[in-house]
Amino acid sequence: MLGALALAPVAAAIPAYGQKPFIYALKPERIADQIWVVRGDDAPIAMANGGAIANIGIIGTAEGAVLFDSGPSLRYGDALQSLATELTGKQVVRVYVSHLHPDHGFGLGAFPASVTTALPETIREIERDSPGFSDGMYRLLGDWMRGTEVKTPAQPLTPGVEVIGGRRLRTIALSGHSGADLCVVDDTSGVLFPGDLVFHNRAPATPEADFSKWRASLDALIGLSPVITVPGHGPVDSTGTAAIRQTRDWLEWLETSIGDAILRGLDMVEAGNMPIPDRFAGMAAARYELQRSISHFYPRMEAALLPRIDVSESATQ
Numbered sequence: 001m002l003g004a005l006a007l008a009p010v011a012a013a014i015p016a017y018g019q020k021p022f023i024y025a026l027k028p029e030r031i032a033d034q035i036w037v038v039r040g041d042d043a044p045i046a047m048a049n050g051g052a053i054a055n056i057g058i059i060g061t062a063e064g065a066v067l068f069d070s071g072p073s074l075r076y077g078d079a080l081q082s083l084a085t086e087l088t089g090k091q092v093v094r095v096y097v098s099h100l101h102p103d104h105g106f107g108l109g110a111f112p113a114s115v116t117t118a119l120p121e122t123i124r125e126i127e128r129d130s131p132g133f134s135d136g137m138y139r140l141l142g143d144w145m146r147g148t149e150v151k152t153p154a155q156p157l158t159p160g161v162e163v164i165g166g167r168r169l170r171t172i173a174l175s176g177h178s179g180a181d182l183c184v185v186d187d188t189s190g191v192l193f194p195g196d197l198v199f200h201n202r203a204p205a206t207p208e209a210d211f212s213k214w215r216a217s218l219d220a221l222i223g224l225s226p227v228i229t230v231p232g233h234g235p236v237d238s239t240g241t242a243a244i245r246q247t248r249d250w251l252e253w254l255e256t257s258i259g260d261a262i263l264r265g266l267d268m269v270e271a272g273n274m275p276i277p278d279r280f281a282g283m284a285a286a287r288y289e290l291q292r293s294i295s296h297f298y299p300r301m302e303a304a305l306l307p308r309i310d311v312s313e314s315a316t317q
């Protein structure tokens with residue numbers, strides 16, 4: 001008995017079998033002068049990746065480091081802050097939050113509120129949805145989330161040009177992946193950070209998607225002629241526009257295919273097993289995201305495509 005008690009503190013300090021030490025090993029990729037990307041895992045949020053699935057941008061300026069997104073948890077935000085300071089030799093002076101999703105904004109607690117900013121609509125969406133996201137993240141990620149609290153970006157951002165430490169950053173308000181999607185372009189390098197409007201070799205996530213707005217946003221991004229595009233998920237696109245076009249192609253195929261499946265009378269399980277075209281064979285998480293998209297879109301597209309004649313007649317009487 002006493003022996004067991006004496007061992008208890010030691011046993012508690014040793015992670016249980018299979019447990020990770022909950023440390024994010026962030027590996028920056030330099031993509032331009034004073035610009036780095038920390039790549040996310042091209043997989044769904046899971047214990048194995050601690051929710052670190054989104055790409056994060058670090059931009060060095062004479063005034064301090066600028067971050068594009070903050071990662072999925074306080075532990076991640078802390079690691080990101082250390083990395084940004086190490087790379088740039090300066091403190092973080094700006095954190096842009098691209099949109100409401102927790103893999104992009106839940107690391108915000110690591111930074112002073114005064115440096116955090118997002119589009120006003122994103123701030124509203126975070127206030128509305130983050131308690132629910134937080135519950136889901138804690139359940140999925142356990143100890144990775146320790147200490148993480150829901151934080152709302154403090155400064156509503158007016159899109160335009162921000163000059164920080166001599167660096168000219170263009171901020172652009174678009175939408176379609178969510179109700180408000182912030183994009184940032186570094187004018188010196190032509191690097192575009194489009195958040196989750198752009199995925200690359202990783203199937204797009206669509207829980208809040210509006211297909212027509214998303215397509216219009218992608219057209220606007222092509223019009224910017226970026227030199228390098230850092231997608232929200234997937235590898236950096238050094239052609240500038242291939243990832244934007246791939247995202248547009250997937251969304252068009254997805255909307256058409258869901259519509260066809262509904263008109264052919266398939267149920268949601270059958271539709272989720274539909275063949276995925278060969279040109280998307282290299283896309284990570286394609287089947288997973290297709291099935292998620294069907295679960296989001298099927299009921300409302302079914303209601304739109306298969307109207308009840310009695311309901312529509314009575315509505316016009």
Ligand SMILES: [Zn+2]
Pocket residue numbers: 099101177196205
């Ligand atoms: Zn997202």
